[in-house]
Amino acid sequence: GESVGLHLPTLSVQEGDNSIINCAYSNSASDYFIWYKQESGKGPQFIIDIRSNMDKRQGQRVTVLLNKTVKHLSLQIAATQPGDSAVYFCAENRYSGGGADGLTFGKGTHLIIQP
Amino acid sequence: KAGVTQTPRYLIKTRGQQVTLSCSPISGHRSVSWYQQTPGQGLQFLFEYFSETQRNKGNFPGRFSGRQFSNSRSEMNVSTLELGDSALYLCASSLAGTDEKLFFGSGTQLSVL
Numbered sequence: 457g458e459s460v461g462l463h464l465p466t467l468s469v470q471e472g473d474n475s476i477i478n479c480a481y482s483n484s485a486s487d488y489f490i491w492y493k494q495e496s497g498k499g500p501q502f503i504i505d506i507r508s509n510m511d512k513r514q515g516q517r518v519t520v521l522l523n524k525t526v527k528h529l530s531l532q533i534a535a536t537q538p539g540d541s542a543v544y545f546c547a548e549n550r551y552s553g554g555g556a557d558g559l560t561f562g563k564g565t566h567l568i569i570q571p
Numbered sequence: 572k573a574g575v576t577q578t579p580r581y582l583i584k585t586r587g588q589q590v591t592l593s594c595s596p597i598s599g600h601r602s603v604s605w606y607q608q609t610p611g612q613g614l615q616f617l618f619e620y621f622s623e624t625q626r627n628k629g630n631f632p633g634r635f636s637g638r639q640f641s642n643s644r645s646e647m648n649v650s651t652l653e654l655g656d657s658a659l660y661l662c663a664s665s666l667a668g669t670d671e672k673l674f675f676g677s678g679t680q681l682s683v684l
Contacts, residue, residue, distance in 0.1 A: 498677055558627055558629055559669055561606075
């Protein structure tokens with residue numbers, strides 16, 4: 457079935473380096489995309505979102521890029537810090553006949569920060 | 572502003588029992604949605620409520636149900652529990668729907684023995 461996927465289950469980066477987490481989606485009808493961060497024992501925490509009429513959106517130390525041609529989403533984290541260690545999920549919101557469905561989440565990438 | 576509150580935090584039940592989980596959304600948020608998180612299937616959408624009405628439903632059996640009260644608080648119920656229902660159940664709230672930023676609670680960890 458259609459789903460939002462991530463390329464890597466684990467990503468290890470050096471503290472201070474930039475991190476790039478990738479995500480592929482399959483439904484071209486999706487028009488809202490969002491990144492969440494989940495730390496152990498906690499619920500997902502919003503990082504940044506983007507709508508399909510945009511290619512790029514920046515937040516504090518984070519940038520989301522959307523490439524609709526190849527259905528690819530990425531999250532860039534600048535100057536990665538130990539507190540960035542978590543599992544990162546991409547999610548899409550797709551529309552069916554009745555309106556917006558719930559978010560469809562990818563499997564997640566565990567970001568590990570090396571000192 | 573208080574975040575999304577879910578109770579209880581942990582729950583242990585046996586097969587065949589039923590369970591009710593509670594969620595209090597952020598003040599002013601009218602949309603409440605529920606997700607199931609398991610290591611194997613990841614995060615899966617259960618249903619969404621808005622103004623006391625179920626607006627969307629995911630692909631789960633009828634044993635999973637929910638409701639929303641006039642103050643936007645929501646409950647979900649799972650009847651005739653199965654071992655596979657063991658999961659983290661997450662509630663999320665937003666102002667008006669699932670096509671905008673969702674704020675998640677910490678979840679209820681349900682273990683079915």
